[in-house]
Amino acid sequence: MTVRIVLTIAALTLQEAARRKVLRALAGLTVVLLALSAWGFSRIDAEFGGLTTGEARLAGATVLNLVMFGFSLIAALGTAFLAGPTLAGEVESGTALAMLARPVRRSAVLVGKWLGLVAFGSGFVVLAGFAQFVIVQVTVGYWPPSPVTGLALLAAQTAVLLTLGLLLSTVISPMASGVVAVGLFGATWIAGVVGGIGGSLGNEGVARVGTVSRMVLPTDGLWRGAMHAFQDPTLLTQLGPGFDGFPFLGEAPLTAAYLAWAALWIAVVLALAGLAFRRRDL
Amino acid sequence: MSGTTTGGAVQPGGASLAAAERLLAELPPSPAVWCSGLRKRYGRRTAVDDVSFTVGRGEVLGLLGPNGAGKTSTIKMLLGLVRPDAGEVLLLGRPARDPQSRSRVGYLPELFRYQPWLTAAEVLRLHVRLAGVAVPVGEQRECLALVGLADRAGDRVGGFSKGMQQRLGLAVALVARPEFVVLDEPTSALDPLGRADVRDLVLTLKARGVAVLLNSHLIGEVERVCDRVVILDKGRVAASGSLSELLGRREVRLRLDGVRPEAEARLAATGRLRRTGDWFTVELPDGEEAAAVPDLVAELVGLGVRVHAVEPGRISLEERLLGILRDGVRP
Numbered sequence: 001m002t003v004r005i006v007l008t009i010a011a012l013t014l015q016e017a018a019r020r021k022v023l024r025a026l027a028g029l030t031v032v033l034l035a036l037s038a039w040g041f042s043r044i045d046a047e048f049g050g051l052t053t054g055e056a057r058l059a060g061a062t063v064l065n066l067v068m069f070g071f072s073l074i075a076a077l078g079t080a081f082l083a084g085p086t087l088a089g090e091v092e093s094g095t096a097l098a099m100l101a102r103p104v105r106r107s108a109v110l111v112g113k114w115l116g117l118v119a120f121g122s123g124f125v126v127l128a129g130f131a132q133f134v135i136v137q138v139t140v141g142y143w144p145p146s147p148v149t150g151l152a153l154l155a156a157q158t159a160v161l162l163t164l165g166l167l168l169s170t171v172i173s174p175m176a177s178g179v180v181a182v183g184l185f186g187a188t189w190i191a192g193v194v195g196g197i198g199g200s201l202g203n204e205g206v207a208r209v210g211t212v213s214r215m216v217l218p219t220d221g222l223w224r225g226a227m228h229a230f231q232d233p234t235l236l237t238q239l240g241p242g243f244d245g246f247p248f249l250g251e252a253p254l255t256a257a258y259l260a261w262a263a264l265w266i267a268v269v270l271a272l273a274g275l276a277f278r279r280r281d282l
Numbered sequence: 283m284s285g286t287t288t289g290g291a292v293q294p295g296g297a298s299l300a301a302a303e304r305l306l307a308e309l310p311p312s313p314a315v316w317c318s319g320l321r322k323r324y325g326r327r328t329a330v331d332d333v334s335f336t337v338g339r340g341e342v343l344g345l346l347g348p349n350g351a352g353k354t355s356t357i358k359m360l361l362g363l364v365r366p367d368a369g370e371v372l373l374l375g376r377p378a379r380d381p382q383s384r385s386r387v388g389y390l391p392e393l394f395r396y397q398p399w400l401t402a403a404e405v406l407r408l409h410v411r412l413a414g415v416a417v418p419v420g421e422q423r424e425c426l427a428l429v430g431l432a433d434r435a436g437d438r439v440g441g442f443s444k445g446m447q448q449r450l451g452l453a454v455a456l457v458a459r460p461e462f463v464v465l466d467e468p469t470s471a472l473d474p475l476g477r478a479d480v481r482d483l484v485l486t487l488k489a490r491g492v493a494v495l496l497n498s499h500l501i502g503e504v505e506r507v508c509d510r511v512v513i514l515d516k517g518r519v520a521a522s523g524s525l526s527e528l529l530g531r532r533e534v535r536l537r538l539d540g541v542r543p544e545a546e547a548r549l550a551a552t553g554r555l556r557r558t559g560d561w562f563t564v565e566l567p568d569g570e571e572a573a574a575v576p577d578l579v580a581e582l583v584g585l586g587v588r589v590h591a592v593e594p595g596r597i598s599l600e601e602r603l604l605g606i607l608r609d610g611v612r613p
Contacts (some may be wrong), residue, residue: 004411004414005412008408008411008412012397012408013399016397016399018308019399019400020399071458093393093395094391094393094394094395094399095395095396097363097391097393097394097395098390098391098394098396098409098451098454099408099409099412100362100363100414101362101363101384101391101464102384102385102389102409102413103362103381103382103384103412103413103414104381104412105381110420181600206307206325218285219480268316280362281363281365282360282363282364
């Protein structure tokens, strides 16, 4: 019964994304970014003709992380701005009235929305990421060591951000919820960079900034895990200690404990959103 | 206790269970809505204050009152869209806290809006799925045809006019075979023809035994289709009752001259008599209105009274509503 409602709403959310202009805009943006990166990767080889294959792979791996960051940003912006309006906007416009007067639990509707958005965000990340891998393979002959893990972590990062967007949209206006979610995403990334610099300088206090922010909002931690999965395992040793704290290098794979924390974080925030939504007068 | 005695005890137990089930089945069905002591505050403003009423099965109840009287808030509390601060609601016999109580309820909100990226037919399919009722596609199409949208079934809702969206809202309210339908200002965006359609629709529902709660500003509409009326004012029930209870007794107004004392006595014998100039207003006895007027006129003529005019003196619901709202709350 509840499962049917969840799946119905998830399908409806995907249908909305497909029929509205979001998907076309996102597809257009992605194709542009993929084309640009294809051109860029082909130039790495052409401009630095003297590069050995090993050096070209290193350069390719580093730039790949940079481009993947671009995709994670698009996915973050896209889903955060989709998550807010989809719930708060429906409440404001009145679309939610007729639907929630049906024999449905509000939590089921919320979980359905969440599931649809996660499917949408993950689908985008996986498709765009895979296309990017193929481009890098063709241009510089580099294939990431664990592409599936990396893409799964990127999808998880998207899920974290859109869950936050859903929670925010139950308490503030749709546009504001998107802005706040993306703002927090950026702030956590910067805090992660700051923490990395602190770590390389051996300053524990500054390093802790990154650690704490990664716990409060797990987007940056998941992103670093994803980078680690994309980059050549020999990269860190080859680049040496001078590159400690470089924002586009993942220094270590994620621990199981951190992954469990990220999962718990999503569950708790989604439950909070459910509570806030249940109590809300429409 | 041994096994055999237990076995023996089960038989009468089963029989009494069956008897209880029979008894339950024979009981009159629970009302479509029963609500008691509903209360809602928004900040400092009390929107709904101690509202109670019942809508019987197959009954059409009109909800009337000025803007901000708490009509829409009351409706939303019935449907679980707004949490009451106090009070209880039973929908079709189940507590409204249980979402399943709404499985046979149709609702057209005052603020009607449907997914603009879906077609009309898809909106209906979505609501059928959410309602958990198996309604064949043919019946869904019929429902669209009923509200005059048969030829727009495949068009996106985004391209619909306000009036067409409201018609779609009516179809959504009716599609999942409801036993109780809530229509909140169902004709606000409709032209006179559409209003007449809604009136016919409500009467059809009533004929099919579907209960209707109708919130409308159009008093004439309410007067034509409703069995009973609840008048809300400032969040409280100002008056409620059947139309005949609310509108009082019927009266007849006559313009007469040449009224001698015996004629006046004849008039007074019919019912309470009031006189302004040569206009006489007589209250008619209950249930005898049909015969009383011709008899009275015939006898007055026999007594030599010249009868210039005879008019039914029934006050309209509008006059009554305005009277109640101006006089303040009447218990």
